[in-house]
Every structure is written in C-alpha cells, then in structure tokens.
Amino acid sequence: xxxxxxxxxxxxxxxxxxxxxxxxxxxxxxxxxxxxxxxxxxxxxxxxxxxxxxxxxxxxxxxxxxxxxxxxxxxxxxxxxxxxxxxxxxxxxxxxxxxxxxxxxxxxxxxxxxxxxxxxxxxxxxxxxxxxxxxxxxxxxxxxxxxxxxxxxxxxxxxxxxxxxxxxxxxxxxxxxxxxxxxxxxxxxxxxxxxxxxxxxxxxxxxxxxxx
Numbered sequence: 081x082x083x084x085x086x087x088x089x090x091x092x093x094x095x096x097x098x099x100x101x102x103x104x105x106x107x108x109x110x111x112x113x114x115x116x117x118x119x120x121x122x123x124x125x126x127x128x129x130x131x132x133x134x135x136x137x138x139x140x141x142x143x144x145x146x147x148x149x150x151x152x153x154x155x156x157x158x159x160x161x162x163x164x165x166x167x168x169x170x171x172x173x174x175x176x177x178x179x180x181x182x183x184x185x186x187x188x189x190x191x192x193x194x195x196x197x198x199x200x201x202x203x204x205x206x207x208x209x210x211x212x213x214x215x216x217x218x219x220x221x222x223x224x225x226x227x228x229x230x231x232x233x234x235x236x237x238x239x240x241x242x243x244x245x246x247x248x249x250x251x252x253x254x255x256x257x258x259x260x261x262x263x264x265x266x267x268x269x270x271x272x273x274x275x276x277x278x279x280x281x282x283x284x285x286x287x288x289x290x291x292x
Contacts, residue, residue: 220245
C-alpha cells in the first residue's frame with residue numbers, strides 16, 4: 081500500500097473516532113440534563129411531607145374561598161363567579177411542583193380542587209351555561225343553581241348524591257353522546273367535595289404527634 085493511501089486511511093479513521101467522541105459527548109450531556117430535570121421517582125422524606133403540608137394549607141384557603149361563594153344556598157354558581165380563584169389555584173399548583181416526591185405530589189394533585197375549578201371555568205363552561213338555562217326544568221340542575229336553604233351537612237349529601245342526574249342532563253343538554261363531558265364531570269366533581277364537606281376539607285400528610 082502506498083504511503084499516501086496509508087495516510088488517508090489513518091486520517092479517515094481519526095475523523096471517524098472524533099465524530100464518535102463528539103456524538104457520545106452530546107448524548108451524555110443530554111442524558112445528564114434529562115436526568116437532572118426528572119423528579120425523584122419515589123424517595124420521600126420528611127422535608128417533602130412538610131412542603132406538602134404547606135401546599136395543603138394553600139389548598140384549604142382555596143377551598144374556603146370557593147365555599148364562600150356558595151354559602152350552602154347555591155351548590156354552584158355560573159363559571160364566571162369562579163374565575164377569581166385562578167390566582168389561588170396557580171399558587172397551589174406552583175407549590176405542588178416544588179415537591180420532588182412523586183407519590184406525595186400525586187396525592188396533592190388528586191385532592192386539590194384546582195382540577196375542578198379549571199375544568200368548570202374552562203372546558204365545561206359552555207355546557208354549564210346550557211345547564212344553567214335549564215335550571216327550572218331539570219330538578220337536579222335546579223338543586224345546583226337555584227337558591228335553597230341547606231345546612232352544610234345537607235349541602236354535602238346533596239353534592240355527593242346528585243351526579244347520576246347531572247350526568248344525564250349533560251348528555252341531553254350538552255350533546256355529549258360519547259360521554260366525554262360526563263366522564264370528566266364525574267372525575268373532576270369529586271375534587272370539589274372539600275367545598276361542601278367538612279370531612280374532606282382538611283388535608284394532612286402526618287400528625288403533630290409524629291413530628292414531635
């Protein structure tokens with residue numbers, strides 16, 4: 081083999097090696113950055129629980145603010161009445177994002193009423209307006225939107241028992257033949273239990289006795 085051919089071969093092999101090193105470095109940097117951004121998948125500490133309890137307090141404030149709009153006389157008002165709660169929801173969700181323990185963060189997200197507030201004021205708002213118009217024709221919709229004197233216990237019981245009728249009204253009045261809105265209503269409405277039910281209002285991730 082000629083000397084020039086050997087030189088070309090060496091240069092080509094060197095270039096290939098350099099390219100592989102560069103590609104490997106890029107992949108390594110990307111994977112390291114991706115791993116750094118990923119939350120802790122399951123290792124939960126007392127510090128995580130402490131942060132979660134602070135977030136739960138913020139969610140309690142949100143629930144109290146939502147409850148103050150109803151005063152038990154109205155189970156729900158029109159979506160526009162809840163738009164002011166968006167700021168409190170943002171604070172609660174931002175707090176939840178600080179929790180690196182996925183298990184605790186998921187619990188907080190599951191029980192926060194923000195899921196219901198966002199759904200009711202955004203995706204469900206058009207259907208809500210259609211139901212509101214029918215409040216004097218459909219008994220269970222009247223229970224939601226018309227003024228009724230109730231004790232807190234009665235409001236809680238009514239809210240938890242009214243879903244089957246509401247889902248039927250959603251199907252008929254909001255043209256929800258596929259059941260998408262009905263399914264989401266049932267799923268999201270459970271997150272609003274703390275608005276009406278005292279037993280669902282307090283969120284705890286531990287006891288003071290355990291902390292002492």
